[in-house]
Amino acid sequence: MAGGIRVSGVLSRGGIVLSASLLLVACEEKNTYVPPPAPTVTAATVLQQPITRFLELTGNTAPINSVDLEARVQGFLTNINYKDGAFASKGSVLFVIEQDQYKAQVDQAKAQLAANQAAQVQAEAEYNRQAQLAKQDFASQATLDQARAKRDSAVAEVANAEASLQLAQINLGYTQIAAPFDGAVTAHLQDVGALVGYSGPTKLATIVQINPIWVWFTLSEQEVLRIKEALAKQGRSITSLTRDVPDIPIEIGLQTETGYPHGGKIDYIAPQVDPNLGTLTVRGIFQNDDFALLPGLFARVRVPLGKPADTVLVPDFAINSNQLGTYVLTVGADNVVSQTQVTLGQLQANGLRAIESGLKPTDRVIINGIQRAVPGSKVQVEDGKIVGVAPPKLDEGDKPLPKPAGVAPADAPSKAAPSVAPKN
Template sequence: MLTGPRIVFRHSLMKAASTILICGAPACGFVAESSLAADSAVAGPSTVPVQVASPVISDVPIYLDGLGAVQAFNTVAVKSRVDGQLQSVNFIEGQYVKKGDLLAVIDPRPYQAALDQAVAKIQQDEADLANAKFLLGKDQKLSEQGITTQETLEAQESQVSQLVAQLAQDKAAKAAADISLSYTQITSPIDGRTGIRLIDAGNQIQTTDSGGIVVVTEMQPISVISTLREDDLPSVQQAQKQGPVEVEALSSDKSSKLATGHLSLIDNEIDQSSGTIRIKSEFQNADNALWPGQFVTLRLRDRTLSGALTVPSSALQRGTDGFYVYVVNPDSTVSVRQVSPGPIEDGKAAITTGLAASDKVVTQGQYRLQEGTKVSFTPIQTSTTSASKVN
């Protein structure tokens, strides 16, 4: 059993411990808070990593784009001009042929026989004419001597004239037989590429056949028929006055350039229903990148902006007030700068107002930026593709 003094001492000891705990708690909190503040002061404000580029002064070409279709300069359906059996086919499908190359042969024997007959008829006519002229000479002498009548002389003269006409007619028949015989040798009328064979050797062929033997298409050079807005007509005409107008044929999705050529023709009327005008461009097509019937995007070089200030197109941002870029300040913070962009080509945008050549613009990482954000940046090499392309 505890005595009175021991109980008093125990209560005093517990009160002292409670006081220490209560007083110690704020002190511990103060120490922890001071430690966090110190750690925050050491870390400093956070920065956003970005990539930047400096504007480049270069020449920027301005293009007009239009949808077009590739069209061959000449496409010929090769047909027979005489009837007969197709004796041989002398080309391979898809083969390139020259003008005058033999494509097919029709059985020539009936036409050779007709020609031989015409030759023989001419020989007969020549013999008859020679005899008639001899008799005419005799009648003329007898008429001078008064032995034969004038009527007999005139009849002989008429006979000679008839034979002369007959000879001329038979010579014309021989020429026709020559032509028909030559038509049995079917040759290519143009330089080009043969298509799929439409008839096989051994078949009977007629001049009235609708299909023919093969279609030959001229591939080099080749043309593109495309359209432009009617509002573009004055600038295209002005470009023509300054010399040949360069055009490019791009794939329909504009991902690759297929060929380079020149503008050859502006159509003589505007399509009122669509407000467009057709133009025709010519390409050498040495590598056959363009194919008849293919849809392409035609890019016409209208003019060139000399000494334009350009930035990578990835630097351009669009807001409610128009286009803007993030400019890096000397203290590594960014500012929003409103700009007026010009043409955008090949990943480069021409800037007409709002930037100076000494500025640095953010090209990647803009999604984390706002006015005054501090950045750490890596410069990128700004391409001068546009300038070299113009030169």
């Protein structure tokens, strides 16, 4: 038994020695840091396409003609020949004022004219008779002068009677109020039987011509200077716009409409800037056959600035902002991320944003994995393509950055095809 215990004791001490040896070997190994792999992002070369620069403004629609229909003679209103709000053709009679009195005045003037014409005939005959007698020395010069005076007076009386008849006919014409042009007539303001025109002109209704229709808007002084600069590049001056206004297109859109579906032409530019407001008044004219545009509506106005020019485009959702302004994240040839400040242009209908300055046509912009890209760090780059539709879905854990001021928000992610098409 004593030997068994001894053997067991020896084995136990050997195990302790072996464990201690292994522990010492392990302690001699150095701890090494293995850096995580570089984050993966998708980058695409910016697009460069011919883009027309536009000046975007706001304005209001206005009728090309608007006239108050008024009673210019006194009398009772006898007829209203239209339905409130209905369209009226030029020359159609809309209101009638009692005419009996004015017809009688016309008849009276005609009778007076006839009497004066008869007196003129008699005076002409008497003058001719006296002139003949005077040649034969049978009538004195005084008698001839009297006959001449009566003849001239009769001629004047006829002219006066003709004028009176014309005035009576004009007043009779005022008893019918007709449409001066094609247009829609507002609700009548006086009812049948009302006495109108008794203390001056009485407003009966308003007729409005809305086809074609005008859109009025103003340009600020800075915008005028921008246009002047753009025209100078074309070898033109801003004063030439007065001559060339029929050649300047203009587009508008209403608040509930997408884009600018209505096209027209600029037909008036004020010859000077208002010194009090610092604005230049401009007017466009639009065909309005379907009456889609009504007077008084707010309208978004877009005017092209020159011809299309090659412009750098990036997805609008790839643009972010900081205290210095707006920027995009780009990747260089060494796959190092850079923060590039840019000057924004106009947002296009396909969701791409024009870049006025800051990017070159060969630059690669990060369009996916933006949240994982840190300026100055290296990334793994997957090639993508900008196609200008909805932004790609955010990766799990990514959060959208706040959009810069003046940048329209991108559409919400959907199951539609992503805007980035990675290369196989």
